[in-house]
Amino acid sequence: MNSNKDQILSRKDNFIGWMIINNPERRNAISFAMREQMTRVFEEFDNDPQVRVMIIRGSGGKAFISGADISEFKNIRNNFDAEKLYAKASEKMTDAMIAFKKPIIAMIEGYCVGGGVATAIGADIRVASENTKYGIPAGRLGLAYGFDNLRQLVDLVGPANAKMILFSADMFDASKALQIGLVNNVVPQDELESTVLELANKIANNAPLTVCASKETVKHILRPEVRDLKKLEELAKECFDSMDYKEGREAFMEKRKPRFIGK
Numbered sequence: 176m177n178s179n180k181d182q183i184l185s186r187k188d189n190f191i192g193w194m195i196i197n198n199p200e201r202r203n204a205i206s207f208a209m210r211e212q213m214t215r216v217f218e219e220f221d222n223d224p225q226v227r228v229m230i231i232r233g234s235g236g237k238a239f240i241s242g243a244d245i246s247e248f249k250n251i252r253n254n255f256d257a258e259k260l261y262a263k264a265s266e267k268m269t270d271a272m273i274a275f276k277k278p279i280i281a282m283i284e285g286y287c288v289g290g291g292v293a294t295a296i297g298a299d300i301r302v303a304s305e306n307t308k309y310g311i312p313a314g315r316l317g318l319a320y321g322f323d324n325l326r327q328l329v330d331l332v333g334p335a336n337a338k339m340i341l342f343s344a345d346m347f348d349a350s351k352a353l354q355i356g357l358v359n360n361v362v363p364q365d366e367l368e369s370t371v372l373e374l375a376n377k378i379a380n381n382a383p384l385t386v387c388a389s390k391e392t393v394k395h396i397l398r399p400e401v402r403d404l405k406k407l408e409e410l411a412k413e414c415f416d417s418m419d420y421k422e423g424r425e426a427f428m429e430k431r432k433p434r435f436i437g438k
Contacts, residue, residue: 183212184234185219190379191372192216192226199235202286205294206244210268217271224437227379227386229275230371231298232282236364239281239307242289245316269323272297273394276387278378282371283307284364288346292357293320296327299390301357302371304364307349309357314344330397332356382419383437384410 184195194216196203205213220226233239272279272294281298287309295301311328313320320341329337336355340347349361362370378386388410395402414420419435426433 182206182209183216185216187223187226189376190225190227191375192220192223192229194220194229194231195234196232196240197234199233199237201244202238202241203233203235203291204241204244205290207265209244210265214268214271217268217275221271221275221277227277227383227437228375229277229279230282230375231279231294232371233285236284238285238291239283239287240291240294241286242291242312266321269293269297273323276390277383278386278390280371280375282367283358284367288312292328293324296324296331296357300359300374302360302362302367302374303349303352303358304367305349305361306364307352307358307361308346309348309352310344310346311340312344314342380432380435382414382417382423382433382435384414384417384419388414 182196182198184193184197186193186195194213196205196209198204198206198209217229220229278300279298281295281301283295283301283303284307285304287295287303287307289311292309292311311320325337325341328340332340332355349358352358353361360370388407391410392407395404395407418438419433422435423433
């Protein structure tokens with residue numbers, strides 16, 4: 176396991192890369208330095224062929240991420256000019272997450288607030304425990320979220336639900352999060368890790384080129400301004416010309432489990 180001041184931990188188990196937000200004393204609030212550490216983990220796992228799926232979780236069992244570290248706001252985020260500098264650095268993490276080519280699963284327990292919601296909606300799949308609480312308290316802090324974060328929220332829950340969350344700044348529970356589509360699945364807390372691992376392993380055992388091509392195609396569908404049909408055609412060609420496609424066909428005909436290598 177690697178650590179960076181023990182606040183962002185990373186490890187690899189087989190084809191799964193773990194990012195662990197480790198600031199339990201502050202309910203895993205994310206500091207400016209932690210965002211930079213998260214960026215490095217995204218880049219490391221994205222370039223590692225041994226990582227096929229990434230899981231993000233918080234430590235301590237009481238929070239996924241409780242938002243940005245508000246104790247820093249007075250010194251590094253105290254007006255619009257300071258916010259622009261803060262946002263520029265924060266965008267590096269957001270950009271690294273958006274650019275991540277492989278599936279990301281958010282494993283959510285406890286509080287998922289503000290920047291925690293932003294991180295969760297940046298993942299491809301969100302699995303939550305029954306004890307989770309959600310909210311975006313920007314309306315009570317007087318700050319505003321940027322275009323990309325809010326577009327992801329609207330894409331996920333729709334404009335009416337997004338406005339209710341943002342305008343009210345209220346907290347809501349796991350059942351509401353599931354109802355509006357903020358999370359994909361809600362399970363008992365003692366089943367959360369096993370459920371996420373089962374899903375991650377299922378994805379990791381599928382053809383990596385196909386999974387990555389599917390993620391990229393969905394991204395292009397949702398982001399018409401970056402749509403590149405030629406790139407998507409090249410990804411499809413890579414899949415059809417791969418050894419994994421041959422292996423998949425043969426395994427299907429032989430009624431056995433395929434062994435994909437990502438090539």
